[in-house]
Amino acid sequence: MDPLRTRLIAEATRQFVERGFDGASMREIADACGVTKAALYYHYAGKADLLRDIVAGYLDQVAAVVAAGRRATPKFADQLRAIVRGLFALPVESRAIMRLALHDLRHLDDADREAFAADYQTRFLQPLTDVVRGGIEAREFTPHHPTTVVWLLLGMLYPFFSATPRATDESQIVADLLDVLLSGLTARR
């Protein structure tokens, strides 16, 4: 449909992830796509506009993973498992956007940033928190502050959400992660 627009977003994602928002340059993004900077500005209003589209697309992906994980199974522990596996199954460039979103969101103008933050809360953090809270209320999990548990879970993912993979055998990492996390959440006191 719109191959240049798609290629520009892909290239911008690559550069933002690799060099950060500030470190990336509009000229190099355009050059890498074989067009001039003016062509880039024809399709996107500005640098922040690129970032906004990138993080919005990322949010769509992770929100879909969480929603699918919740639908997949009734047991809350299995929902968590499905969600973590789903997040690891995202293409590596998508995962790296997690870092980008956390770090460079400040470059969006106030309205866009607040809109993203609100969407992130309702479409990603809130459903995740609901899984944890549901697990605690169903006595599947030991009682902890659900929000804190979600932060711990996302933090555990963080080191592996890099553009440069930490290890070749990711399935072992996912297994260890889920084992430590779920043992920690389900251990009897």
Added chain:
Amino acid sequence: MDPLRTRLIAEATRQFVERGFDGASMREIADACGVTKAALYYHYAGKADLLRDIVAGYLDQVAAVVAAGRRATPKFADQLRAIVRGLFALPVESRAIMRLALHDLRHLDDADREAFAADYQTRFLQPLTDVVRGGIEAREFTPHHPTTVVWLLLGMLYPFFSATPRATDESQIVADLLDVLLSGLTARR
């Protein structure tokens, strides 16, 4: 002794943490200290030189925390507890440097970056890994890949190592974190 040099490093840390390495400007760092940019360059060879000193000071702090935690107690689980509490007890600006070091290390020249990476490995990651491995060998912890466990632990800390604190009651977070992590590591299969 050397108050300007100290103030420059403190201000540079503040700006690097707040706006990132690329986003911070030498002029503004100097301005905030009430001197010109040239004065800054009299004390530091360049922007990367500032970053090098900042992350080196950070490494000294976290290495000291790990060493103290290892000495404090013979039980490996208690060593982990002491280390996590020690890391959370660091001043908030020190903790934020963890993000800085992970993200902006690429701005150091090859020699400095490799030197830091080596120091980080031997003085921080290795001792931490030894605690986990020791705990596994002593059958305090369930068997997992020690390196992975260290990454999971550091990741769990990560969301709380921000310049803007996540919560007012950090002791509750530390307690939840240690509970989830150590339950996860000590649960019987």
Added chain:
DNA sequence: CTCCACCTACCGAACGGTCAGTAGGAGAAT
């Protein structure tokens, strides 16, 4: 003829970094 998609050419601003110059104090020589 018009409009889309793109180009060339350029803008002002900010960047990291450099350089000659100098205020002011310490030390030695006279």
Added chain:
DNA sequence: ATTCTCCTACTGACCGTTCGGTAGGTGGAG
């Protein structure tokens, strides 16, 4: 006591480069 020298710790003006962004033109498709 005075002068000369030297050094540290700066200043202010400036360098070339790169930045995000824009104005106006052009060629091809319908």
